[in-house]
Amino acid sequence: MPKVSVRLFATLQRYLPPANIGEATVMDVSPGTTVQSLLGELGVPLEQVKIVMINGIHTETDYVLQEGDRVGVFPPVAGG
Amino acid sequence: MEKLLRVDMSNLEARFEDLPDKYALLGGRAMTAAIVADEVAPTVHPLSERNKLVFAPGILTGTTAPSSGRLSVGAKSPLTGTIKESNAGGISAQKLASLGIRALVVEGKPAEKGFYVLVLSSEGARIEPAGDLAGLGCYELNRRLWEKYGKNSGLMCIGPAGEAGMPTAGVSTNDRENHPGRYAGRGGLGAVMGSKGLKAIVLLCDKVFEAPVAEPEKFKEAQKLLSKAILEHPVTAQALPAFGTAVLINILNEAGGLPTKNFSAGRFEEAAKTGGEAMAEFCKTRGGKGKMGHGCHPGCIIRCSNIIPDEKGEVACAPVEYESSWALGANCGIGDLDTIARLNYLCNDVGLDTIETGVTIGVLMEGGLLAFGDGSGAIALLDTEVRNVTPLGRIVGAGAAVAGKTFGVVRVPVVKSQGMPAYDPRAVKGIGVTYATSTMGADHTAGYSVATNILKVGGFVDPLQAEGQVDLARNLQIATAFVDASGLCLFTAFPLLDIDYALPAVADMYAARLGRPFTVADALEAGKEVLRVERKFNEAAGFTKAHDRLPDFMKYEKLLPHDVVFDVTDEELDTVHNF
Numbered sequence: 085m086p087k088v089s090v091r092l093f094a095t096l097q098r099y100l101p102p103a104n105i106g107e108a109t110v111m112d113v114s115p116g117t118t119v120q121s122l123l124g125e126l127g128v129p130l131e132q133v134k135i136v137m138i139n140g141i142h143t144e145t146d147y148v149l150q151e152g153d154r155v156g157v158f159p160p161v162a163g164g
Numbered sequence: 165m166e167k168l169l170r171v172d173m174s175n176l177e178a179r180f181e182d183l184p185d186k187y188a189l190l191g192g193r194a195m196t197a198a199i200v201a202d203e204v205a206p207t208v209h210p211l212s213e214r215n216k217l218v219f220a221p222g223i224l225t226g227t228t229a230p231s232s233g234r235l236s237v238g239a240k241s242p243l244t245g246t247i248k249e250s251n252a253g254g255i256s257a258q259k260l261a262s263l264g265i266r267a268l269v270v271e272g273k274p275a276e277k278g279f280y281v282l283v284l285s286s287e288g289a290r291i292e293p294a295g296d297l298a299g300l301g302c303y304e305l306n307r308r309l310w311e312k313y314g315k316n317s318g319l320m321c322i323g324p325a326g327e328a329g330m331p332t333a334g335v336s337t338n339d340r341e342n343h344p345g346r347y348a349g350r351g352g353l354g355a356v357m358g359s360k361g362l363k364a365i366v367l368l369c370d371k372v373f374e375a376p377v378a379e380p381e382k383f384k385e386a387q388k389l390l391s392k393a394i395l396e397h398p399v400t401a402q403a404l405p406a407f408g409t410a411v412l413i414n415i416l417n418e419a420g421g422l423p424t425k426n427f428s429a430g431r432f433e434e435a436a437k438t439g440g441e442a443m444a445e446f447c448k449t450r451g452g453k454g455k456m457g458h459g460c461h462p463g464c465i466i467r468c469s470n471i472i473p474d475e476k477g478e479v480a481c482a483p484v485e486y487e488s489s490w491a492l493g494a495n496c497g498i499g500d501l502d503t504i505a506r507l508n509y510l511c512n513d514v515g516l517d518t519i520e521t522g523v524t525i526g527v528l529m530e531g532g533l534l535a536f537g538d539g540s541g542a543i544a545l546l547d548t549e550v551r552n553v554t555p556l557g558r559i560v561g562a563g564a565a566v567a568g569k570t571f572g573v574v575r576v577p578v579v580k581s582q583g584m585p586a587y588d589p590r591a592v593k594g595i596g597v598t599y600a601t602s603t604m605g606a607d608h609t610a611g612y613s614v615a616t617n618i619l620k621v622g623g624f625v626d627p628l629q630a631e632g633q634v635d636l637a638r639n640l641q642i643a644t645a646f647v648d649a650s651g652l653c654l655f656t657a658f659p660l661l662d663i664d665y666a667l668p669a670v671a672d673m674y675a676a677r678l679g680r681p682f683t684v685a686d687a688l689e690a691g692k693e694v695l696r697v698e699r700k701f702n703e704a705a706g707f708t709k710a711h712d713r714l715p716d717f718m719k720y721e722k723l724l725p726h727d728v729v730f731d732v733t734d735e736e737l738d739t740v741h742n743f
């Protein structure tokens with residue numbers, strides 16, 4: 085089973101609170117799991133998801149997770 | 165009739181003039197650019213009596229338009245040698261506008277070195293000797309000025325760095341709690357103020373929303389629409405008040421574009437400890453005076469600002485913004501929020517720009533003066549060296565370009581001698597185009613391509629590809645020049661980019677405020693005109709397309725984790741200002 089490390093940020097943090105601030109949660113997912121299905125399992129309302137990055141690259145939610153992926157998920161955020 | 169106030173520091177005289185017709189439609193950055201271009205020769209020395217320092221509220225500042233209380237400060241910059249506008253929040257711009265002052269021009273220089281305070285009220289303007297206020301840091305200065313002139317006075321002042329003419333000194337403005345942390349920080353305008361012998365400007369005025377509006381009913385309708393857009397957009401309605409601008413730390417870190425240890429990497433292992441989520445946690449667990457969702461001026465409905473508490477719940481620093489947290493944090497290899505807040509406090513107190521200071525210390529760390537991560541070393545540089553204006557303190561206050569030369573460093577992240585803000589242009593290429601081609605030197609606010617490259621606001625342009633970045637940066641620089649003239653906070657740009665009725669509402673407010681037709685097309689033309697005026701000044705000051713470039717190392721030093729260089733070509737960069 086592919087192992088992935090997952091971080092949810094800002095208001096989404098509550099669906100997967102990190103053990104220590106900034107620390108990823110390492111999870112085993114079944115082969116073929118998409119970002120969308122992973123977020124569904126975690127109970128994250130998809131309409132709150134704006135940005136998904138896999139290994140630092142902007143990606144869509146239908147992406148199929150691969151061994152070693154670093155997953156970062158954000159609601160709408162900005163600053164400057 | 166709205167006024168222009170001219171303060172002649174050579175003769176210590178102030179006089180009100182009717183606002184010339186040619187400036188009737190100008191506010192904020194459009195006003196400071198026009199006056200500097202009209203009255204300052206591009207080749208003057210920025211600290212000489214021949215430079216002028218201009219303060220201007222935006223066209224909508226002092227009205228009931230939401231989040232519109234912004235101040236523009238302009239001059240020829242001692243840091244870059246270009247024309248400069250630096251934008252600040254705080255409570256002073258609305259007071260200026262409510263006093264009917266559209267521009268405050270400070271010129272000349274006292275014959276003998278000494279410092280003065282300019283006091284402004286509805287009764288007029290007077291210039292008083294600063295006496296023992298000279299030499300004070302901005303916190304004690306603000307405390308004494310409120311004690312002397314009354315609570316709620318608007319204050320615009322400089323610290324010891326500005327008095328000493330350090331080219332990265334900023335102009336401080338106060339917020340409602342009298343913290344001096346709302347800075348027109350960039351480009352050394354505090355040094356220009358210091359060169360004129362002006363320690364502080366005090367605004368005695370309790371009026372906030374009294375700028376004249378020609379058609380109040382029409383204004384109100386348009387204003388409601390803009391408020392609705394701001395409160396509808398998830399970024400301005402939820403993310404900014406809850407986590408502040410530093411919510412960006414984690415997303416830039418994920419994207420591999422958070423400049424780390426003097427732009428040597430794109431990710432910082434301790435980033436999360438310095439981000440907006442960590443700040444919100446601090447405020448929750450430490451309580452006391454800590455607060456997220458703080459507004460820097462009355463009438464801001466976004467409230468991105470914060471008050472970061474220390475361990476006892478007392479104010480450590482207000483605010484700590486994204487750029488400051490990054491500059492004094494990741495860029496220096498410092499992952500401790502208390503240290504960052506302390507450094508930010510010290511910048512505010514001695515009167516230095518936080519971005520430039522963090523970039524400079526990063527270069528000094530690279531040069532071996534102190535180690536990356538050395539928080540107490542960095543604190544000493546500010547609290548001892550800069551505060552006491554030692555030779556080393558002057559190097560810190562001279563900016564990253566000078567620090568790089570002094571210590572023989574090649575990796576110096578500046579454009580036109582101004583330090584780069586918190587986005588590495590190799591991994592966020594759109595902002596690289598803005599850094600290279602902005603009239604201000606490396607300035608993220610001049611055309612915030614990060615919105616579209618990273619945050620998916622205003623569409624999406626892949627940050628790692630060169631394609632599309634020039635058009636993006638051009639359009640954003642034009643739109644931003646208009647927003648900076650309006651007095652609206654730049655963060656209204658997120659709804660302005662995404663919600664179709666928002667920009668027409670702003671044009672309608674302009675029309676109602678000024679009592680003349682004004683369309684979205686006029687707004688964009690106004691933005692272009694600001695850029696043309698600024699470019700013309702810079703050209704006459706000696707700037708060519710060879711200056712519209714990123715530092716060379718970014719073309720060949722690959723940035724991890726994406727292993728990328730900056731590859732927008734010079735030819736493409738030269739087309740940004742083709743409009």
Ligand code: SF4
Binds near residue numbers: 254458467653
């Ligand atoms: S959004 Fe933030 S910076 Fe802008 S006006 Fe409001 S508090 Fe000030």
